[in-house]
Amino acid sequence: MGMQQQIQEAAINALQQLSGKPFTAKDFQINKTKPEFEGDYTIVLFSLLKPLGKSPDALGNELGKFLLEHNAELFSSYNIIKGFLNLVVSDGYWTSVLSRNYNDVCFGTGAQKHKKVMVEYSSPNTNKPLHLGHLRNNFLGWSIAEIYKANGYAIVKTCIVNDRGIHICKSMIAWQLFANGATPQSTNTKGDHFVGDYYVKFNDEYKRQVEELISNGMDKATAEKEAPIMKATQQMLLDWEAGKPDVMELWKTMNSWVYAGFDETYKRIGSDFDKAYYESNTYLLGKKTVEEGLQKNVFVKKDDNSVWIDLTADGLDEKIVQRKDGTSVYMTQDIGLAQQKYEEYKIDESIYVIGDEQNYHMKVLQLICKKLGLPYADSIYHLSYGMVELPTGKMKSREGTVVDADDLLNEMESVAQQKTEELGKVKDFTAEELKELYKTLSLGALKYYLLRVDPKKKMIFNPEESIDFHGHTGPFIQYTHARIKSILRKEKAQRNEVQETPLLPLEKELLITLESYPTILDQACKEHDPSHIANYVYHLAKTYNSFYTEHSVMNAESEEKKQLRLLICEFTANVIAGAMQLLGISVPERM
RNA sequence: GGUCCCGUAGCUCAGUUGGAUAGAGCAACAGCCUUCUAAGCUGUGGGUCACACGUUCGAAUCGUGUCGGGAUCACCA
Numbered sequence: 069m070g071m072q073q074q075i076q077e078a079a080i081n082a083l084q085q086l087s088g089k090p091f092t093a094k095d096f097q098i099n100k101t102k103p104e105f106e107g108d109y110t111i112v113l114f115s116l117l118k119p120l121g122k123s124p125d126a127l128g129n130e131l132g133k134f135l136l137e138h139n140a141e142l143f144s145s146y147n148i149i150k151g152f153l154n155l156v157v158s159d160g161y162w163t164s165v166l167s168r169n170y171n172d173v174c175f176g177t178g179a180q181k182h183k184k185v186m187v188e189y190s191s192p193n194t195n196k197p198l199h200l201g202h203l204r205n206n207f208l209g210w211s212i213a214e215i216y217k218a219n220g221y222a223i224v225k226t227c228i229v230n231d232r233g234i235h236i237c238k239s240m241i242a243w244q245l246f247a248n249g250a251t252p253q254s255t256n257t258k259g260d261h262f263v264g265d266y267y268v269k270f271n272d273e274y275k276r277q278v279e280e281l282i283s284n285g286m287d288k289a290t291a292e293k294e295a296p297i298m299k300a301t302q303q304m305l306l307d308w309e310a311g312k313p314d315v316m317e318l319w320k321t322m323n324s325w326v327y328a329g330f331d332e333t334y335k336r337i338g339s340d341f342d343k344a345y346y347e348s349n350t351y352l353l354g355k356k357t358v359e360e361g362l363q364k365n366v367f368v369k370k371d372d373n374s375v376w377i378d379l380t381a382d383g384l385d386e387k388i389v390q391r392k393d394g395t396s397v398y399m400t401q402d403i404g405l406a407q408q409k410y411e412e413y414k415i416d417e418s419i420y421v422i423g424d425e426q427n428y429h430m431k432v433l434q435l436i437c438k439k440l441g442l443p444y445a446d447s448i449y450h451l452s453y454g455m456v457e458l459p460t461g462k463m464k465s466r467e468g469t470v471v472d473a474d475d476l477l478n479e480m481e482s483v484a485q486q487k488t489e490e491l492g493k494v495k496d497f498t499a500e501e502l503k504e505l506y507k508t509l510s511l512g513a514l515k516y517y518l519l520r521v522d523p524k525k526k527m528i529f530n531p532e533e534s535i536d537f538h539g540h541t542g543p544f545i546q547y548t549h550a551r552i553k554s555i556l557r558k559e560k561a562q563r564n565e566v567q568e569t570p571l572l573p574l575e576k577e578l579l580i581t582l583e584s585y586p587t588i589l590d591q592a593c594k595e596h597d598p599s600h601i602a603n604y605v606y607h608l609a610k611t612y613n614s615f616y617t618e619h620s621v622m623n624a625e626s627e628e629k630k631q632l633r634l635l636i637c638e639f640t641a642n643v644i645a646g647a648m649q650l651l652g653i654s655v656p657e658r659m
Numbered sequence: 660g661g662u663c664c665c666g667u668a669g670c671u672c673a674g675u676u677g678g679a680u681a682g683a684g685c686a687a688c689a690g691c692c693u694u695c696u697a698a699g700c701u702g703u704g705g706g707u708c709a710c711a712c713g714u715u716c717g718a719a720u721c722g723u724g725u726c727g728g729g730a731u732c733a734c735c736a
Contacts, residue, residue: 094676097676097677097678099678099679101679102679102680104679104680105679110678110679112678112679114678114716114717115678117716118716149679150679151678151679151716151717152678152679193736230736233735233736234735234736235735235736347736372734374734383661383662384662384732385661385662385732388733388734390734391734392734393734395734397733397734397735397736398735398736401736423730424663424664424729424730424731425730425731426730426731426736427663427664427730427731428662428663428730428731428732429731429736431662431663452664454664454665454729454730455729455730459670459671487698488698490698491696491697491698493696493698509698520672520673521671521672521673522672522673524664524665525664525665525672526664526665526729526730527671527672528670528671528672530670530671530685532685533670533671533684533685536684536685536698537698538684538685538698538699539683539684539685539698540671540672540673540683540684540685541684541698543698544684544698544699546698547696547698547699548698548699550696550698551695551696551699552695554695554696555695555696558695559695599672599673603672603673603674603683606683606684607673607683610683613699613700614700614701616695616699616700617691617697617699617700617701618700620694620695621695622694622695623694623695637695658696659696659698
């Protein structure tokens with residue numbers, strides 16, 4: 069149980085004993101004491117004054133005295149300023165937290181919940197390589213899965229691969245027209261980039277053809293429909309749906325090129341999946357759902373045979389769920405896939421990591437599932453995240469401003485190399501150790517940069533800022549870990565507990581921060597938000613660095629202090645490593 | 660136009676179940692390495708928390724309105 073919760077329970081008990089009335093956690097607030105006042109935690113008294121009919125000083129003193137008497141192991145003193153009751157937690161309590169947890173690598177993790185949670189993330193299209201936006205998605209999805217695991221949930225990581233449709237046919241057509249049989253092997257190109265190049269070629273040619281038709285007197289809308297390359301693409305989609313052998317063959321071949329490229333990038337960034345769903349297998353799902361919906365009168369069939377749901381009573385629109393030709397739309401496929409996931413894995417919660425441009429879609433999806441009475445409707449959670457933009461504005465593929473994931477990773481790695489060489493601290497590393505370090509640092513910088521921001525908010529990716537390894541960054545935290553390890557290589561703690569000893573302000577502040585880690589972890593899970601962990605671990609590292617500069621471990625004032633600080637060092641290193649691991653970032657022993 | 664989200668220091672972000680004088684980083688300036696890794700630490704300057712009104716003992720946080728920015732409202736996915 070966290071300190072704050074303990075204080076809450078002690079205070080509830082005290083208030084009930086003193087007044088004979090019942091109280092709950094909602095009746096008053098407990099905060100961390102502001103640094104300018106004496107104390108560690110503060111009970112805000114204002115909300116209690118009226119119900120108890122007491123003055124701030126009177127209530128504060130009664131409550132403070134009671135807590136000191138009945139919870140002597142927790143509190144050493146109190147003071148009252150205006151309506152704030154500041155409690156000083158005894159040093160003995162903090163050192164006991166240290167002794168109990170300093171070498172517990174599971175510190176902060178939750179008990180087994182016996183619940184299964186699915187996280188769907190990444191979800192690429194197989195017509196172009198991954199870009200910066202995908203990286204935010206991948207890092208978020210992977211991290212939230214780790215955070216759930218740490219809180220005691222069983223996790224299934226999935227990915228829905230958008231491997232069919234008109235956009236896939238575009239790169240296929242362009243390859244047929246322009247490639248002369250070229251392959252990733254023959255051109256020495258990474259497969260996903262190779263296919264992406266033909267997607268670009270399609271758009272160039274399409275644009276050229278449309279302009280040509282317009283200059284021959286056709287209006288724009290017609291030209292866009294009549295361009296030969298577009299007509300060929302639409303025909304190809306029909307051929308694909310009919311299973312025409314040569315089209316299927318080309319489709320399989322080109323997708324296999326893309327998958328080879330994706331695998332490389334996923335491996336590099338540490339994304340992995342327990343199960344991949346392919347849209348080519350799921351796009352026909354949902355027909356049964358439509359039947360059920362019609363029977364339950366949730367859906368209505370119009371004269372032209374198309375099927376709709378009316379959500380206007382819920383403040384939304386009418387939504388189509390089946391085309392007049394009887395095929396499923398995106399929405400229906402998603403309901404079908406949700407059903408399939410539920411049946412295959414019996415999941416208790418289903419998290420979808422999808423950009424906020426689909427907020428409306430996900431809202432509608434969940435609402436339809438509810439109206440259909442599907443058992444998994446309430447378990448759907450849309451982890452919505454904002455777009456990644458550049459200082460110059462949005463990324464636009466047409467303007468070539470999309471930041472490619474592989475390029476970015478290469479760039480980051482060479483910056484890591486350059487900075488490491490400049491500092492020259494690891495000259496004895498082997499070539500392999502160096503390579504590993506560059507990878508660790510570059511990924512640490514990038515993941516931290518993308519995860520430290522509240523997922524819901526759109527964010528600006530500033531290339532110059534992202535390669536900074538100072539200040540509020542991943543490498544700063546990694547560096548702090550390496551510093552601690554440097555001390556611990558020289559000397560290990562001789563004891564596994566410490567005598568109660570007066571704590572210096574920075575020692576105490578570190579222990580208070582460390583003690584709050586489980587609460588932060590729990591909050592990150594409940595709010596589906598890795599940025600809480602990211603901001604917490606930065607704060608911890610920063611506090612440690614102040615402590616490190618101010619107080620020597622090896623040359624401590626006394627042997628008792630030295631042992632105390634060695635334990636604090638080990639505790640801090642463990643929490644930093646554990647928290648960073650939840651963000652998908654590893655921490656080096658040296659850097 | 661309807662619905663939803665956002666607006667905090669020059670820039671990027673914390674802080675939002677209402678609590679004390681709103682915090683970090685970057686950028687600027689001034690210091691600190693013969694002592695555990697200076698990718699560090701310490702200090703200075705920098706704010707109409709978009710604006711207005713309201714609720715409250717107390718509002719960046721809650722409500723209403725205004726302004727500004729974004730997303731979405733396809734027989735696309």
